[in-house]
Amino acid sequence: MTENASPPPLGRLARPRLYEQLVEQLLGYIESARLRPGDLLPAERDLAERLGVSRATLAQALVALEVLGVIDVQHGTGAVLRHRPSVATVIRGLREHRSRLPDIVEARSTLEVRLAALAAERRTDEDLAAIDRALDEMRTEIDDGGRGAHGDELFHQAVTAAAHSPVLAQLMAFIGEMVLETRLESLAQPGRPEQSLASHRSIAEAVRAQDPAAAAAAMQRHIELVSDVALLD
Template identity: 35%
Template sequence: MFVALEPRRLYRQVAEQIRVLIDTGELKPGSRLPPERELAERFSVSRPTVREALIVLEVEGRIQIRMGSGVYISSAPKQPAGVLPNDEGGGPLEILQARCLIESSIAEEAARLVTPDGIARIDLLLERMEQSLDDGPVALACDRDFHTAIADIIGNSALKHFTGLIYDTRMSPYFTKLASYFEGPHTWKLALEEHRVIRDAIAAGDPAAAREAMRRHLTLAQKRFSESFEEEQTRED
């Protein structure tokens, strides 16, 4: 019933294969999908990839993820298309990896070109973020502004625009639902602490330290994301 997939945009392919099985009636309303561990083995993908696919289907209304019970095919009407970005820009893990590579270089260059005004702008954002750890949307906005403010230090409008653009790939029903599984006051507090390390390295005019601090921050973000899947799967399997 399930077919192993090629390593390209895997979570989309997993979602599409399950979607077809639902539409053809092979997976019937009310039936329970195999545990995520088993699905990962059948598709020959990672468990985070399976979870990404399942969240796509959950937002579409095709399945219900019941914590402590499992994943069930929904009998509710399907939601309109448009859950995934049209540009097929990749999943959140791919996006975080891309950001890690690009924004590490941006932080490095910002440390070479840092100005008092640039640091003052970052300090205001960090203060606002600290006051908003319990308010997800505000913390998210502060997070975005922090990363674009670093690019702004360089004085290259294309870099600032690109940094905001790649960040904004998460502004969709799919990514919003996905974030609800792993973002909260605790993770925003960790991000804030990592932001401060980046800020200090840039303020010190230390390109190598700034690059490493940004790399570490976005690597840890990937880790938090992946670990959130493992926690949910442990409860469900």
């Protein structure tokens, strides 16, 4: 390099995304408070005040940690710590989660739309009863102030079972953990549990009417609905 040569320009450091900053603060609080697995985090209102963020923003960060299995958000109890990972591990997990969301949606569209059509063709009275029980379970959860996640899971399992396709059912089981990620994020959106339940009812009606085309279309609309998640920026 000659004396007059100027050094190469420095690249601008990327500013951490808001969700990454919040995750770091949350994990820092957990560390400083010496919380152990099984301990309860403070109420959302108190935690938001300590971190200086809105409750809505905090809720999204908590969902992100729930998706990664760091905490378990229980209705009526609050957020319970499951384990204490390193900040680097959690940030890496969140980035990987964001990058694979489109692939998860693509897989669901491929599998579940076909399963809904097959369910409409092959469902039995027992299958319809299982679907109805799942809808009732989700309605009860929502009425009690919950997100309806268990009823949601039961509904999709019931539709899969009604298709009577063992290979497709195995494929759904294979991506089950990844689908759970999108379920938790989706049902955390304001008003989404009620929207998702209504969407489930449309699928169930088409399956009951033995209309494969309508069932497939209703499932596709449902997947597009639940895939619209407000990820932290």
